[in-house]
Amino acid sequence: MEYRLKVEERSASGKSANKKMRRQGVVPGVIYGHGDKAVNLSVNEHDFTKLLETIKGRSPIIDLTIGDKPAVKAIIKTMQREAMTKKVMSVDFQIIHAKEKITLSIPVILKGSPIGVKDGGILDNPLRSIPIRCEVSKVPEHIEIDITDLKMGHSIHISDIKLEGVEFVFASDAPIVSVLVPRKVVEEVAAPVTEELKEPEVITEKKREEEEEPEEGEKKKKPAAEQPKEKEAKK
Amino acid sequence: MLMPKRIKYRKHHRGNRKGKATRANKLDFGEFGLQAAEPAWISARQIEAGRVAISKFLKKSGKLWLRIFPDKPVTKKPAETRMGKGKGNPEFWVAVVKPGRMIFELEGLTHEDSTEALRRAASKMPCKTHIIKREEMDYESY
Known part of the structure; x- marks a missing residue:
């Protein structure tokens, strides 16, 4: 069975342009392939969802017509959907060469x-x-x-x-x-x-303890250094 | 109840629940799933209640996946305490859930049994939820 889809090349890109397109019922897309330059596309949402329903459960090769150019063979490489509404947000096609x-x-x-x-x-x-x-x-x-x-x-x-x-x-x-x-x-x-929830092990507390240990050593040394000064003061 | 084994800091900031779930927002394991429709903090107790509700209904059939984990500690000050004197003590653990997040996933049951099990779990959740069924072919899985 042959599956056909007509798409248009688009020049506008970016977040706001894509949002505007989606509001008008157009899905932003892109087509790329081995050695070919990526081309930005605009796909009619209604036509695309219709196509998706016909190819349900299959992974077919689609005849894609970009503007007035001759049709190329492509597959749907990936597609993004909105998390809640499941609307198609963007679609990627991959050109395939025989x-x-x-x-x-x-x-x-x-x-x-x-x-x-x-x-x-x-x-x-x-x-x-x-x-x-x-x-x-x-x-x-x-x-x-x-x-x-x-x-x-x-x-x-x-x-x-x-x-x-x-x-x-x-x-x-x-x-x-x-x-x-x-x-x-x-x-x-x-x-x-009745038992209270045990608290999980805190990793940073261990580090702090390790850091504190050498400090204590320094503190012990300090009084020893101060002792001669005190003795001198007494004299 | 679920809680982390090791943590870096005992107390967290409250954070925000703006936006939609960008990850774990589709069925990755099962045939049916329970998806959050609102932002919420789902406590470990609520997750456990949902899990028990499903597993009691399933008995020994079907397979269940939990897609959320309560990794955020929530603190509370004791009753009749004056303000100040620092942040309260950690009381319970929550999972931060944004709209679109899959909470439970189920497999190996009929359509009726799956929806009934998820409906029971949904009644234990603090937010509105949807029951989702897997589409035949998902191009997102590439």
């Missing part, structure tokens, strides 16, 4: 419900997307993993996935999905809360 190796994250889609979960296990999916390195033509949109036969205490590792011409960035023993054995429920006996 036969060039690129690094990108591919989403993992789990199929079926594992036997281990039916037996009472907990499904843990620490890697929801796997960073890979491969040629542009061999980039998969997503990785599907069938987990119906996964028993309790077992896991599927990166080494279990076989994709031609694809290198995995992470170690081969990194687990993608596992069914954890549920922990035993230990009935907690409520301890009386």
Whole structure:
């Protein structure tokens, strides 16, 4: 499937200009690539969110048209969202060249419900997307993993996935999905809360004590030095 | 209750809670999460109450992550004390939470169970919160 997006080149940059753009429904972006000069872009927010909905669960290559120039192939390298509203704040595209190796994250889609979960296990999916390195033509949109036969205490590792011409960035023993054995429920006996909270160890107090020690030594020396003076005074 | 093991200074300034959370503001571990919608100081006691509320509901299923830690000491002067004579003694520990901060994360439960567990924890929190579900593909995770 082909995904297309039309963007415009922008000259204004900086915090206030970007804020103004966002108010007008335009997302500031940038496009860069291996050996290419970075170009600032303005992306229509409505078009971009529509595109994001269509590519949900995939990591596709997008045909990006900048102004009147011919379309270039690009991937969404990174995106920033507002913490609360989840609005897109900025987007980075990376131009990809044919036969060039690129690094990108591919989403993992789990199929079926594992036997281990039916037996009472907990499904843990620490890697929801796997960073890979491969040629542009061999980039998969997503990785599907069938987990119906996964028993309790077992896991599927990166080494279990076989994709031609694809290198995995992470170690081969990194687990993608596992069914954890549920922990035993230990009935907690409520301890009386009469004890006062212990204060944590203060690191700076130790240092102060160490600094004070030599000072005390000096103080001891001082009276010894003063003694002859006092004797002279008495005379 | 949660508190640091070693600290550099016993008493802190009050600090400020302006702005939004710039870190830990998205789901990094679980499928569902409880996100703060207001700035607040969440005490170790409140965090523990939330954790207990969730783990009682979960029993032995699911996995829970705590995304905040109370590392700020709050001092108080004793009752009926005249002003002056220095800062009070540390009484309890709080986590400074700004809007957008993820407080708890959950995994391995159904949609209904996750939202119910987080709703119970939310009732123990001193600020407004939202329950967040993970999107299918997050480009921020690159």
